[in-house]
Amino acid sequence: MKRNSLVLLAFFGCMSLAHARLQVVATLPDFAALTTEIGGEWVDVKSIAKGTQDPHFIEAKPSFMRVVHDADLVIANGLELEVGWLPSILRGARNPKVMEGNPGFLDLGASIQALDIPRGSVSRADGDVHASGNPHYNLDPIRMGDCAQRIADRLGQLDASHSQFYLDKAVAFRKRMIEKTKAWTARIKASGVHQVVTYHKSFTYFFNRFGITSPAMLEPKPGIPPTSTHILEVIRILRDQKVPLILVENYFDPTVTERIRQDLPSVRSKTVAIQVGGDPEIKTYDDLIEKLVQAVESASGRGRS
Amino acid sequence: MYLRLLRTSVFCVSLVGGVFSFGLAHAEVSIKGKSMNPDISANFLGLWQQGTGISNTRTTTSHNGFSLQEAELQLTSDVDPYFRASVLFAISQTAGSTEFGIEPEEVFVETLSLPSFTVRAGKFKMALGKHNMLHTHAFPFIDAPLIHERLLGGEGLNEVGVSAAALVPTPWYSEFTAQVFNPSNETFYGSSSSSSLGTVFHWKNLWDLSDALTLEVGLSGSHGKTAADQSAHLWGSDITLKWRPSEGGKYHALIWTTEYLDGTHAELATTTSGDAQNRLNGIATWIQWQFAERWWLQGRYEHLGLSENFAIPSENRESLLLGYFPSEFSGLRLQYDLLSTQNKLKDDHRIALQAVFSIGAHPAHAY
Numbered sequence: 001m002k003r004n005s006l007v008l009l010a011f012f013g014c015m016s017l018a019h020a021r022l023q024v025v026a027t028l029p030d031f032a033a034l035t036t037e038i039g040g041e042w043v044d045v046k047s048i049a050k051g052t053q054d055p056h057f058i059e060a061k062p063s064f065m066r067v068v069h070d071a072d073l074v075i076a077n078g079l080e081l082e083v084g085w086l087p088s089i090l091r092g093a094r095n096p097k098v099m100e101g102n103p104g105f106l107d108l109g110a111s112i113q114a115l116d117i118p119r120g121s122v123s124r125a126d127g128d129v130h131a132s133g134n135p136h137y138n139l140d141p142i143r144m145g146d147c148a149q150r151i152a153d154r155l156g157q158l159d160a161s162h163s164q165f166y167l168d169k170a171v172a173f174r175k176r177m178i179e180k181t182k183a184w185t186a187r188i189k190a191s192g193v194h195q196v197v198t199y200h201k202s203f204t205y206f207f208n209r210f211g212i213t214s215p216a217m218l219e220p221k222p223g224i225p226p227t228s229t230h231i232l233e234v235i236r237i238l239r240d241q242k243v244p245l246i247l248v249e250n251y252f253d254p255t256v257t258e259r260i261r262q263d264l265p266s267v268r269s270k271t272v273a274i275q276v277g278g279d280p281e282i283k284t285y286d287d288l289i290e291k292l293v294q295a296v297e298s299a300s301g302r303g304r305s
Numbered sequence: 306m307y308l309r310l311l312r313t314s315v316f317c318v319s320l321v322g323g324v325f326s327f328g329l330a331h332a333e334v335s336i337k338g339k340s341m342n343p344d345i346s347a348n349f350l351g352l353w354q355q356g357t358g359i360s361n362t363r364t365t366t367s368h369n370g371f372s373l374q375e376a377e378l379q380l381t382s383d384v385d386p387y388f389r390a391s392v393l394f395a396i397s398q399t400a401g402s403t404e405f406g407i408e409p410e411e412v413f414v415e416t417l418s419l420p421s422f423t424v425r426a427g428k429f430k431m432a433l434g435k436h437n438m439l440h441t442h443a444f445p446f447i448d449a450p451l452i453h454e455r456l457l458g459g460e461g462l463n464e465v466g467v468s469a470a471a472l473v474p475t476p477w478y479s480e481f482t483a484q485v486f487n488p489s490n491e492t493f494y495g496s497s498s499s500s501s502l503g504t505v506f507h508w509k510n511l512w513d514l515s516d517a518l519t520l521e522v523g524l525s526g527s528h529g530k531t532a533a534d535q536s537a538h539l540w541g542s543d544i545t546l547k548w549r550p551s552e553g554g555k556y557h558a559l560i561w562t563t564e565y566l567d568g569t570h571a572e573l574a575t576t577t578s579g580d581a582q583n584r585l586n587g588i589a590t591w592i593q594w595q596f597a598e599r600w601w602l603q604g605r606y607e608h609l610g611l612s613e614n615f616a617i618p619s620e621n622r623e624s625l626l627l628g629y630f631p632s633e634f635s636g637l638r639l640q641y642d643l644l645s646t647q648n649k650l651k652d653d654h655r656i657a658l659q660a661v662f663s664i665g666a667h668p669a670h671a672y
Contacts, residue, residue: 053554057554059670059672060671061519062521063513066478069472084668087669088669091417091423094421094422095420099417101386124632128632223632251554253553
């Protein structure tokens with residue numbers, strides 16, 4: 001009898017310990033990776049999008065609603081990136097804790113300094129433009145350092161007993177990113193690559209951080225697939241400006257670059273992951289940026305030097 | 306006088322306080338955009354069709370030639386931290402006339418802050434199966450399945466009432482919905498007494514079979530009174546397999562949906578036979594295949610009248626659709642239908658071209 005109740009006590013003790021871990025759902029895998037690093041053993045983290053998926057077009061699967069229903073915190077990219085799917089998931093989850101405006105909802109985009117904010121009025125004739133600015137800040141390690149800080153603050157608010165733990169981890173991440181960014185910047189400078197063409201404007205923050213400019217996109221307008229006339233124009237730009245490298249985000253079809261390589265065999269074209277998990281080798285945020293820096297280095301010595 | 310002044314000022318302060326806190330709560334919001342105005346959007350459905358079984362009379366709502374099939378104007382917004390409201394007006398041709406009428410297709414508020422529950426009140430599309438809940442612009446084909454049109458009419462089961470939907474605590478997604486309404490449907494229900502109540506229940510289940518594949522199974526039923534105050538009921542089931550790979554998911558997807566609907570109604574076919582008790586059921590199954598970023602190829606098979614019912618001739622329809630979507634906001638769809646009706650010597654053919662456009666706020670898509 002006594003032993004039974006002891007077993008029961010131990011069982012419920014384990015249950016409550018398991019339950020004590022904060023349940024966090026991040027919309028994108030990069031924020032999930034960040035939260036895993038900051039929260040350590042005190043959080044359970046899940047990501048809605050996968051690293052191989054276009055974050056603009058995630059489907060609001062009811063199974064995500066089930067996951068968000070049990071969450072203590074939802075971390076979103078914001079800047080309208082998830083506008084087509086996150087509101088449906090949040091409503092379907094029926095979890096007041098994580099509704100916008102409550103401590104269980106963290107919109108990281110609200111506090112970052114956005115780039116590419118359109119001037120004047122925006123129109124869909126310009127393609128898929130975001131009125132609040134370019135939403136792909138996940139490729140800037142410095143801004144992600146700031147995000148780490150905000151994640152730690154929020155985790156600490158929801159779980160005060162480990163707030164110092166979270167803060168220390170975030171500070172460590174931020175410091176490491178500042179250090180690594182110095183090294184990455186030096187390597188990109190040494191590579192002599194100053195211009196890169198990409199498929200979509202996913203690299204705006206990355207290029208801005210590492211001193212690269214992007215004279216053209218393979219998409220004629222954001223969200224509009226490449227057309228043959230536009231590709232001819234891109235070929236002209238690549239040739240005239242001696243651009244050495246094309247990076248294609250891994251959720252886009254890279255076959256469009258074959259036509260370009262026929263005309264310009266010296267241009268290097270690479271398909272790259274732009275989110276954690278986008279490639280099985282990319283397990284952490286550090287891996288992600290490291291791989292992208294290597295991709296830029298791979299075009300070293302080509303084009304204008 | 307003094308007291309009244311005091312009361313007024315207290316009212317003013319609380320009003321200002323209310324407005325202020327509303328502003329604060331929404332100041333940071335950016336996942337849905339920055340404006341305090343409701344999200345406004347409009348959809349247009351332009352149609353050209355030519356069919357052997359379709360009227361040439363312009364006053365018939367579905368006629369040969371060009372027509373504005375429907376325009377929808379939608380306003381949605383969070384009311385406050387507790388409620389969300391949605392208003393959708395549909396503008397379409399009035400039967401028997403070439404004029405257009407505006408109808409409140411859906412006008413409802415629903416709760417945002419109840420744990421596990423969503424309570425909705427107003428006029429809305431009832432949770433009878435899957436297809437009945439879709440707006441015209443979101444129909445997988447240009448028209449609704451035959452069984453839906455015959456049993457529920459052009460508008461579907463879209464009534465005034467109250468709904469409660471609960472997330473069932475199971476490891477998979479499971480939702481149970483119960484709805485109560487005043488039956489006023491154009492074909493099936495139609496009790497003249499406003500105290501007559503109809504009910505709908507729906508049980509929806511969804512499993513992730515893999516990262517790419519989901520299986521959804523739903524069961525639904527409904528009960529209400531007919532125009533002659535006689536009992537009538539409906540039940541239905543639906544099954545959907547949806548595949549979209551997590552690599553290359555922008556370019557390929559496959560959806561297979563099957564829906565069964567069964568209605569028992571004393572007056573369903575009195576015009577043709579005078580039978581006392583009549584039953585009409587049917588099945589529709591369709592496959593939607595996205596074979597390139599902007600292209601969909603779809604096929605549908607329908608059979609109306611599964612159980613022998615000599616009062617109502619059975620019908621078969623086969624449809625093929627090719628869809629081209631330049632962006633999320635525009636589309637062109639070409640559909641061919643072959644309809645064969647029991648006891649009718651000649652089959653009917655139809656070809657239709659539909660243009661779908663939406664402008665305004667970016668919609669959050671349903672799965």
